[in-house]
Amino acid sequence: MPISVYIPSPFRRLTANREYVSVEGTSIAEVLDAIDTQYPGFANLVYDREHKVPTHINIYLNNQEIHDLQGTATSVSDGDQVAVIPALAGGADGRAGSVRGNGAAPPSSALTPDEVMRYSRHIIMGQVGPQGQRKLRNAKVLVIGAGGLGGPVALYLALAGVGTIGIVEFDVVDLSNLQRQILHQTADIGRPKLQSAKEKLQAHNPHVQVVEHKMPITSDNAMAIIPNYDIVVNGADNFATRYLVNDAAYLAGKTLVDGAILLFDGQATVYEPGRGCYRCLYPAPPPPGLVPSCAEAGVLGAITGIVGSIQATEVFKQILGIGEPLVNRLLLIDALSMEFRTMKIRRDPKCPLCGDAPTLTELIDYDAFCGSPPLEVPIATEA
Amino acid sequence: MAVKVHVTSVIQKAVAGQREFDSDGATVAELLSNIDRQYPGFAEQIMGTDGVLHRFVNIYLNDEDVRFLGGQDTPLSDGDTVSILPALAGGAR
Numbered sequence: 041m042p043i044s045v046y047i048p049s050p051f052r053r054l055t056a057n058r059e060y061v062s063v064e065g066t067s068i069a070e071v072l073d074a075i076d077t078q079y080p081g082f083a084n085l086v087y088d089r090e091h092k093v094p095t096h097i098n099i100y101l102n103n104q105e106i107h108d109l110q111g112t113a114t115s116v117s118d119g120d121q122v123a124v125i126p127a128l129a130g131g132a133d134g135r136a137g138s139v140r141g142n143g144a145a146p147p148s149s150a151l152t153p154d155e156v157m158r159y160s161r162h163i164i165m166g167q168v169g170p171q172g173q174r175k176l177r178n179a180k181v182l183v184i185g186a187g188g189l190g191g192p193v194a195l196y197l198a199l200a201g202v203g204t205i206g207i208v209e210f211d212v213v214d215l216s217n218l219q220r221q222i223l224h225q226t227a228d229i230g231r232p233k234l235q236s237a238k239e240k241l242q243a244h245n246p247h248v249q250v251v252e253h254k255m256p257i258t259s260d261n262a263m264a265i266i267p268n269y270d271i272v273v274n275g276a277d278n279f280a281t282r283y284l285v286n287d288a289a290y291l292a293g294k295t296l297v298d299g300a301i302l303l304f305d306g307q308a309t310v311y312e313p314g315r316g317c318y319r320c321l322y323p324a325p326p327p328p329g330l331v332p333s334c335a336e337a338g339v340l341g342a343i344t345g346i347v348g349s350i351q352a353t354e355v356f357k358q359i360l361g362i363g364e365p366l367v368n369r370l371l372l373i374d375a376l377s378m379e380f381r382t383m384k385i386r387r388d389p390k391c392p393l394c395g396d397a398p399t400l401t402e403l404i405d406y407d408a409f410c411g412s413p414p415l416e417v418p419i420a421t422e423a
Numbered sequence: 424m425a426v427k428v429h430v431t432s433v434i435q436k437a438v439a440g441q442r443e444f445d446s447d448g449a450t451v452a453e454l455l456s457n458i459d460r461q462y463p464g465f466a467e468q469i470m471g472t473d474g475v476l477h478r479f480v481n482i483y484l485n486d487e488d489v490r491f492l493g494g495q496d497t498p499l500s501d502g503d504t505v506s507i508l509p510a511l512a513g514g515a516r
Binding site (some may be wrong): 253279300301302303304305307321322323324325331332337372374376379381382383384385386388 | 429431432433442443477478479481483486488489490491497506509510511
């Protein structure tokens, strides 16, 4: 069996666009020479003028960097996997082997071997690569709520290695949450959702930092919390919070990835400041009692996964700068027919927040705006 | 003009439990009034007694918000799809 070698996207122009090449060899040096014979010019990419592998190129044999082994003299056997991973735009020392131990590496440094293995399914994709994975690690995303939507969003962000995940949540886990809130389990009933969420996220991925904002988001704290993040994800469960988060994200200049669910329906969209906002879509909330909440009408649990995963995907697209974001498009999911439809949404030039003549330049009293009673913060039965 | 009407779960009970049904009208206004005649009580769900659409309800002609077309005077053509979408917030409260 020959040796399989992963070729990073910047080098594929030399390997006829192949992501993987198969060559014979008994050492890394022989493998690299064999590739150069098949694809002339390849050696110039992986060797410097002194015929040494420069520090900005990492070569992995299975999941160990060769500088931790015997360098290019390292022996290879049939069935081994070799990966060439340039540490582009890395820190002063691009060699992954120089960052020891588990836990978060400094954001500008190359990926550690553990990270390369953990995120390999990202890194091997041309649109992500090691640079993209570092962007994910450097990103700071705020998730409003650790419930139905916040749960799957935060989970996928953590799995993907988003370096800083802030969660705003004040509530405690209730038995009725367990039908759909994937971060919480039976043993968590009565515990603060934030604690439950943080534990699960870190158990999945200890490399991510979960920042706790154990409070409801309000007009008094929103502008202190949101500017610390790059992107805001809405997992709110009431209209007052939706309008608040919308206004605060816009005023802070942050993109808002929005989602909503009820019964068998889901909605998702992305608001980029200047390209429309929640108020452009819904200038005024329904009077209390006219549109039921999930507690009143119900929701199919799995729909939180559908919409939450879509929200997480939109966050990744923002961070990586790939694909077409759901901006100016409202995605509607009808789970019963499993039809996905898209409606065009636009910035309303008359919008009081983001229109041509804005009248809303600071946060307001959202409970009064929505006519809803002020919120009651429950007391946890267990610390 | 014969059109297909899509409603979300919240409105369903006002239109005999259907999520999609056929109706007609030369304009959006005519369509809504025809639907209300077919399903009494429907209009109340989406507009005030003055005939003005609730601001938390959006109506789309195919994929365009009629607010940016002609509002309720927007003309309809055979085969159009009109979607009626009230805001939804999810959750506990």
